[in-house]
Structure formats: C-alpha cells, structure tokens
Amino acid sequence: MTVKKPGGLAGIEAGQTAISTVGKNGKGLTYRGYSIHDLALQGTFEETAYLLIHGELPDEQQLADYKQKLISSRKLPNELANLLELLPAHAHPMEVLLAGCSVLGTLEPENEERTAGDIADRLLALTGPMLLYWYYYHHNGLRVQTETPDESLAGHFLHLLHGSPPEELAVKAFDVSLTLYAEHEFNASTFASRVTASTMSNYYSCITTGIGTLRGNLHGGANEAVMELITKFQTPDEAEAGILQMLAEKQLIMGFGHRVYTVSDPRSDIIKGLAQQLSALADDGHLYALSERIEQVMRREKNLFPNLDFYSAAAYHFMGIPTCLFTPVFVLARTAGWTAHIMEQRSNNRIIRPIAAYTGPDQLTWASVDRRRPPTEESR
Numbered sequence: 001m002t003v004k005k006p007g008g009l010a011g012i013e014a015g016q017t018a019i020s021t022v023g024k025n026g027k028g029l030t031y032r033g034y035s036i037h038d039l040a041l042q043g044t045f046e047e048t049a050y051l052l053i054h055g056e057l058p059d060e061q062q063l064a065d066y067k068q069k070l071i072s073s074r075k076l077p078n079e080l081a082n083l084l085e086l087l088p089a090h091a092h093p094m095e096v097l098l099a100g101c102s103v104l105g106t107l108e109p110e111n112e113e114r115t116a117g118d119i120a121d122r123l124l125a126l127t128g129p130m131l132l133y134w135y136y137y138h139h140n141g142l143r144v145q146t147e148t149p150d151e152s153l154a155g156h157f158l159h160l161l162h163g164s165p166p167e168e169l170a171v172k173a174f175d176v177s178l179t180l181y182a183e184h185e186f187n188a189s190t191f192a193s194r195v196t197a198s199t200m201s202n203y204y205s206c207i208t209t210g211i212g213t214l215r216g217n218l219h220g221g222a223n224e225a226v227m228e229l230i231t232k233f234q235t236p237d238e239a240e241a242g243i244l245q246m247l248a249e250k251q252l253i254m255g256f257g258h259r260v261y262t263v264s265d266p267r268s269d270i271i272k273g274l275a276q277q278l279s280a281l282a283d284d285g286h287l288y289a290l291s292e293r294i295e296q297v298m299r300r301e302k303n304l305f306p307n308l309d310f311y312s313a314a315a316y317h318f319m320g321i322p323t324c325l326f327t328p329v330f331v332l333a334r335t336a337g338w339t340a341h342i343m344e345q346r347s348n349n350r351i352i353r354p355i356a357a358y359t360g361p362d363q364l365t366w367a368s369v370d371r372r373r374p375p376t377e378e379s380r
C-alpha cells in the first residue's frame with residue numbers, strides 16, 4: 001500500500017459511513033454496495049440519486065414516481081429568475097449557484113413539511129434551469145423556458161443547453177457522467193457539508209458549503225482547469241512537450257492523482273470510453289488523442305493516473321457544454337451524495353470539531369499601542 005505523506009488529514013479515519021467505499025484495493029468504488037460500473041453503465045442517474053437519498057434502489061413504480069416528481073419541479077420561481085437576471089454576466093456560474101441556492105432557501109425553506117429529501121429533489125431538478133436561465137439571459141438576451149418534455153435530467157439539461165432535443169449518445173454519456181460524479185465518501189466538499197450539518201445548521205447551508213468547497217482546482221474545479229490545459233495544445237506531440245516542460249517546472253497537471261486511489265480511479269475508464277465515442281462525432285475530436293498522450297506521459301514520468309476530472313473535460317466539451325459549466329454540472333450530480341451524507345450525519349450526530357497542534361509563539365508580553373515596534377528578524 002502506498003503511504004501518503006502526512007498533512008491534509010491523509011489516511012485519517014474521520015468518521016463512519018454506509019454510503020460508499022472509495023479506494024477499496026486501491027481502485028474500487030461502490031455506492032450503497034453497488035459497483036460503480038453497474039450503476040453507471042446499466043442504471044440511470046435518477047436511480048442512483050434515489051439510491052443515495054433513499055438508501056435503496058427504486059422499484060419500477062417508485063422510479064416512475066420519482067422521475068415525475070423531478071419533471072414537475074423544473075419551473076424556476078419568478079423571484080429566483082429575477083435574481084438571476086440581476087447577477088452580472090461575468091460571474092462564475094459556481095457563484096450563480098451559490099446565490100441561486102441561497103435565494104431558494106429563502107423562498108422554499110426547510111421545515112417540517114419540506115424536508116431535506118424534498119429540497120434535494122428540487123435542487124436536482126432546478127440546478128440545470130438556474131444555470132441555463134442565467135447563462136442564456138446574459139449571453140444571448142433570452143429568457144429560456146426551463147421546462148422541456150425530456151424524461152431524464154440528462155436529456156433536460158442538454159435540451160435546455162442546445163435549444164433542441166439532444167442526441168441519444170450525448171444524453172447517455174451525460175447521464176453516466178452524473179452517476180460517476182454523484183458520490184465519493186469523505187471528499188473535501190462532502191466532508192465540509194457534513195461539518196456544517198454537524199452544527200445542526202439547515203440543509204441549504206450544508207449544500208452551499210459543498211458548492212464553495214467543490215469549486216477549487218484541487219477538487220471539482222479541476223475539470224475546467226483540464227479543459228484550459230488540453231486546449232493549449234494542437235497536437236499530441238505538442239502536448240507531450242508541454243507536459244514535460246510543466247513537470248520540469250514542478251507544476252501540477254490537473255486531472256491527475258488522487259488522495260485515496262492508489263492504482264487507478266475506477267470512474268476514469270468509463271468516462272474515457274465515452275469521451276472516445278463522442279470524439280468521433282466532434283469537430284475538434286483531436287482533443288481526445290491529445291488527452292490520451294497526456295495520460296501516457298503522466299504514467300511514464302510520474303506513475304500518476306487520470307482521475308474522473310481528466311476525461312470528463314473532453315467528454316463535456318464534445319457534448320457542447322461550455323467550460324464554465326463543467327464544475328456546476330459536478331454540483332448537480334454531487335447534490336445527491338451531499339444529501340445522503342447530510343442525512344447520515346444528522347442521523348447520528350456529534351459536532352465535528354477536531355483539535356489542532358499549536359505551533360504559535362509562547363505567551364508574549366502585552367505592550368500598549370504606542371510602545372509597539374515592528375518585529376525584528378530575531379523576534380520573529
């Protein structure tokens with residue numbers, strides 16, 4: 001087993017969960033006992049979301065009811081649409097989601113009738129509409145209708161994005177990617193949401209905590225950073241030379257490495273296969289071959305494997321998703337996992353409050369403000 005260097009709580013068991021296993025034998029992943037391969041390739045995101053939030057896979061009737069509930073939750077409240085129009089066009093869509101989610105919390109607060117599970121379903125249905133309403137209002141001056149007849153969340157999102165019924169392959173690939181992104185044990189954003197839940201805060205606060213934590217490039221923001229990276233190069237040879245140069249400069253290569261997996265990220269081959277299929281139909285399908293070369297170089301030079309974010313970038317790009325929406329799409333999917341963890345934390349709660357090893361100065365002598373001097377090198 002590879003031993004991680006200390007820091008960042010690496011290798012520390014910070015609590016228990018029955019929701020997912022990550023990194024079993026260095027590469028395994030299950031959600032509530034089901035393998036990620038079965039869930040992603042044989043199921044749908046709706047089944048996965050139901051499994052995570054309700055604890056069990058739905059039967060036929062439960063799934064039909066669940067899909068209907070999501071379909072009927074797609075309409076944006078007018079107040080929320082107004083707010084989205086007021087936000088600046090240059091905002092990052094992750095900020096848009098933070099604002100949108102907070103506003104929804106004021107309009108449809110959590111209470112005895114409206115539970116965390118209900119709000120989770122509402123957010124699953126509304127995240128795409130919030131993003132795309134804001135996006136088209138500011139980029140094209142359009143007020144898009146956020147309801148479409150599409151049965152699935154994946155089809156609905158792509159339909160709103162492109163303004164026409166989406167291709168079957170794109171819907172399948174997007175649906176699979178949502179399942180892959182849905183849950184991942186004590187990753188940074190989920191752990192942060194659990195910390196918020198542990199203070200007995202409300203559901204919306206837990207979710208906005210997750211969104212804010214997901215945004216960084218070392219976590220969910222990596223999928224956007226990967227896109228910036230791969231579009232710097234025109235050919236695989238150029239990519240190889242560029243990556244070697246970046247490694248020589250000790251730069252991080254986004255989309256590689258993982259805190260828990262030691263052998264491979266089991267989600268990567270699934271999204272890679274879909275990226276390859278999509279590339280055959282895309283104008284700039286060369287980005288796939290270029291990404292593969294980067295993977296080869298990273299294995300050879302650093303023994304590092306791609307994580308889910310690496311091939312998600314090319315796959316989303318081939319689906320026509322603008323880069324600035326990649327991490328927000330991750331939010332849409334991870335809302336299911338965050339919700340499962342918030343519920344699990346609430347069901348057996350103790351405030352999460354570790355201790356710190358103090359490294360500051362020993363007790364200093366107080367001086368009144370007129371007698372204070374800037375610290376010297378020796379006093380530092």
Ligand SMILES: CC(=O)SCCNC(=O)CCNC(=O)[C@H](O)C(C)(C)COP(=O)(O)OP(=O)(O)OC[C@H]1O[C@@H](n2cnc3c(N)ncnc32)[C@H](O)[C@@H]1OP(=O)(O)O
Nearest residue numbers: 217218219220222251252253254255256257258259307309
């Ligand atoms: C869905 C997700 O959120 S997956 C993660 C998405 N994030 C990224 O892709 C960002 C790029 N990757 C990384 O920064 C890291 O691999 C992380 C954040 C994913 C994991 O971090 P850690 O567990 O702390 O990795 P760790 O520091 O132990 O890495 C070991 C060594 O490999 C190096 N390394 C790790 N990842 C990379 C990388 N992507 N590029 C270059 N070197 C890397 C580290 O610099 C470190 O080298 P050092 O020992 O000389 O300092």
Ligand SMILES: O=C([O-])CC(=O)C(=O)O
Nearest residue numbers: 183184186187188259307
């Ligand atoms: O588990 C992690 O640290 C990051 C990750 O892959 C995820 O959240 O999907």
